[in-house]
Amino acid sequence: METYQDSALRDDVKKAVAELGFIKPTPVQAAAIPVIMESDRDLVALARTGTGKTAGFGLPVVNDIDTDINAVQALILCPTRELCLQIAKDLAAFSRFRKGVNVVAVYGGAPITHQIKDIKAGAQIVVGTPGRTLDLINRKKLKVGQLKRVVLDEADEMLNMGFQEELNSILGATPEEKQTLLFSATMPKEAKKISQDYMTDPAEISVGHSDAGNSNIVHQYYKVRASDRFSLLRLLIELDPDMYAVIFCRTRREVNGVAEDLRFAGHAADALHGDMSQAQRDDVMRRFRKGRIKLLVATDVAARGLDVSDLTHVINYNLPDAPEVYVHRSGRTGRAGKEGTALSIVTGKEVRKVRDIERYSKIKFEIKEVPKQDDVYKIRALRFADKVKNAKLDDKVAAFLPEVIETFDGMEREELIQKILGYGLGNLSKQLSGQKPIREAKDDDRPDKKGRNIDYTTITMAAGRNKGYNVPQIIGMINRMVPGKKIAFGKIDIQNNMTYVGVDSKEAKKVVAAMEGAVDKGTELNVRMFEGGTKVDGPRDFAPRKRKPFKPGGFKKKKKW
Structure with a gap:
């Protein structure tokens, strides 16, 4: 199947594909479509985000929908509302x-x-999230007795979210006699069990993993201390004011x-995560798609279906x-033949993750020098000036x-240019003037005061x-509450209502x-392991503090009440 016109698709579907500008199928489409259409065999397809798997199934x-049958003939399950709506839009x-x-x-x-009303009005294809779909089946409002196909899209993510x-x-x-299609980026043991329990001798295809680096995406990383992550992020955004990004x-x-x-x-930025109401998430996505928000800060789960x-x-x-x-994340840029950039901010100990990604995906990362404020001003x-x-x-x-x-009469050329630059870049100067220089991280852990090389893990507590x-109170409290030998502490970051404590990973x-x-x-x-891994890392600084000189008579007697 080299082109869609060579496929066994109906002419009216080929016409729709042509109008969408699709000519040559992606690897996952070329592999999956013939298997799905030319046999009734089940299929397990491993394909990363951005490979065109929605068209593949x-x-x-x-x-293959029979319009003479007024019943649901295909059910597509996916992890999030956003992806559900995107798939439904594509199928339409x-x-x-x-x-x-x-x-x-x-x-x-x-x-x-x-939704019940829409199903009753006549639905041949239902796209749903697992919770709502099961609810409708239990209410007997979604009847699945005449299903021909079931598709599990992003199966690994549905399982990660607890939809087992x-x-x-x-x-x-669902009926035993049907075709089941499982699409996933990875194949965890739970997904394998689904294929064993609910699929019969499935065909298997895998695309988009070994060639993940052969794309229009440039992969770069900056190595800084954990405490400098946000400072670096700000500089990177200031370096490219036209940036349109997911963070x-x-x-x-x-x-x-x-x-x-x-x-x-x-900056025109907003958040997207699972704690937001659906109306809030819809509003954020609408503004982001229209370009009113240029920077979308999101969790992985919330960004599912983002297209x-x-x-x-x-x-x-x-x-x-x-x-x-x-690979999922980076695949959201560099689409439709356009170039994209995937930037990563890592600490010294996280460089190993970069190497793991390189081995897994054949991606080659480029380490970038941490920019300075002068670089931002110059660019x-x-x-x-060019504008x-x-x-x-x-x-x-x-x-x-x-x-x-x-x-402007009487002003010299250089003075006039200085005035124009001062006016045009005044806000930038104000924003960056209070920012401290960013420090590059080291790859190796530094030894503690006893010369021991200790790996530190961050824990959090909901007080600050x-x-x-x-700091002394935090250390004393933990040592009082933890039996046995004293704990080796790393850096301690006390914020307003949260404290991050680096402790010996073994403890x-x-x-x-x-x-x-x-x-x-x-x-x-509410002490917990920090989900981010290492917000604070490395040993504390043990430089002796300067003590104030003792002054005779410096102590005051307490008043007696």
Whole structure:
């Protein structure tokens, strides 16, 4: 199958494909479509994000719908509402010239009565999230007795999100005689069990992994200390004011913090994560797609189904633990033949993750020198000057040109240029003036004061400066609550309502277990392993503190009451 016109697709589906601008199928489409259409065999397809898998299963699904049968004939399951809506939108585009093919999306966070009404009106294809789909089946509003095909899209992510039981229940309710298609980026043991329990001798294809580096994406990373992540992010954004990017963070709290700090710095940024209401998420995505938001800070799960073809950058504020997740993330840029850049901010100890990704995906990373503020000023000044040079004078302004020229009378050329640059870059100077220089991280852990090389793991507790904590109090409290020998501490970062503590990795689980349910100063500490891995790393600085000279009579007697 070299072109869509060579395929066994119906003419009205080929016409829709042609109007969408599809000519040559992607590798996953070329491999999957013939298997799905030319046999009733089940299929397991390993394909990363951005490889065109929606068309790989969607075109055969739309092609084979019998419009004379008023029943659901195809069920497509996916992990998130965003992906559900995107798949439904794509299938509607594929079927635009097929009269009588109706696609209905069902998902949580929206009135179920509306979805029931749409199904009753006649739906041959249902695209749904597992929870809402099972709910509709249990209510007997979604009847699956005449299903011909079931598609599990992003199966690994559905399992990661805890939908194992829902998937088992849904698949158990479907007819035995059907074609089951499982699409996944990875094949965890749970997905293998699904293929063993609910599929018969499936064909297997794997594309998009070994050739992950052969794309229009440039992969780069910067190595800095954990505490300098945000400072570097700001500089990278200032270096490229036209950046249109998704910034991936690990946790919802970090997503909110980074998005808020970017807005405070004057950037059009917003957050996307699972704690937001569906209406909030829809609003953020609408503004991002329209370009009103240029920087979207998101978690991996929330960004599932995100399909924006013009992204210039994907930024990994934190590298993911799994190499395949990195490939998923980076695949969101460099689409539709356009060039894209995947930037990663890593600490010294995280460089090993870069090497893991290189081995897994055949991607080659380029390490970049950490930019300085002077680099930002220079690039922005040259870009601003170029824009001024190429600006066209409006006719209405031209009428007042003599008076404007008179305003600058007596100024030297260099002075005038300085004034223009000062006016054009004044806000940039204010934003960066208080930022400290960024320090490059080292690959190796530094020894502690006893000369031991210790690997540190970060734990968090839900209390900080708002409860009056300082570093000695944090250390003393943990040592009191953890039995046995004293713990080796790394850096300790006390924020307003959260504290990050680096502890000896060998003792980290012991500390968390010992402090389970701990209450101090009337506050439940909620001690946990930090999901981001290493927010604070390396030993503390043990330089002796300067003591104030002792003054005779310096102590005051306490008053007696």
